[in-house]
Amino acid sequence: MYKLTDLFKVLSDETRLRILVLLYNKELCVCQLQGILEEDSQPKISKHLAKLRDMGFVKDERKEKFIYYYLSDNYMIEYVLKNIIENSNEYEVIKDDLVRLKYADEIKQRKICENKNKDI
Numbered sequence: 151m152y153k154l155t156d157l158f159k160v161l162s163d164e165t166r167l168r169i170l171v172l173l174y175n176k177e178l179c180v181c182q183l184q185g186i187l188e189e190d191s192q193p194k195i196s197k198h199l200a201k202l203r204d205m206g207f208v209k210d211e212r213k214e215k216f217i218y219y220y221l222s223d224n225y226m227i228e229y230v231l232k233n234i235i236e237n238s239n240e241y242e243v244i245k246d247d248l249v250r251l252k253y254a255d256e257i258k259q260r261k262i263c264e265n266k267n268k269d270i
Contacts, residue, residue, distance in 0.1 A: 156205055157227060165189075166198050167234075168247050170221070173208060174231040175251055177220035185257030186250040216258075 161167050168187055172178060178186070184195050199219055202208040207227060208219050221227065238245045250257075 154226070157207075157230070160202065160205060160207060161230070163198070164243070165194070166202060168244060169195070169198055169202065169219075170207065170227070171231055171234060171238075171244055172247060172251055173219055173221045174228065174235065175248070176254060177211075177218045178254060179216040179218050179258060181216075182254045182258045183219075185260070186247055186254060188250075 160170070165187065169183060172183065172186060180192055180195050180199065183189075183199075184192050187195065189195055199208065199210075203210060203219075206222055207224070209222050210217050210219050212218075221231075234241070234244065235248070238248060
């Protein structure tokens with residue numbers, strides 16, 4: 151369990167806020183988050199996810215060779231994220247993330263193909 155101040159500390163970082171908004175909508179793996187956030191560094195995304203997990207905001211589950219992240223059950227964070235999403239027109243970066251979220255499965259497939267090509 152965390153304190154309300156922990157929630158606001160987490161939300162004060164734009165990358166973590168964007169990750170939480172995305173996970174509010176759908177469970178995602180690191181490569182999907184990396185693609186949606188248009189982030190070059192997968193370790194950076196992983197560090198943010200580890201912090202969110204350690205603070206109890208997200209959980210993870212291994213499915214085949216991927217680890218998927220999803221929001222922990224918590225009414226406070228869900229309430230805050232719902233309000234952010236409802237007002238996403240005011241936050242261009244979040245609005246853009248939500249558009250790219252529609253292509254999460256294609257992003258994952260593209261990342262898998264890129265990684266296979268690196269092994270060749």
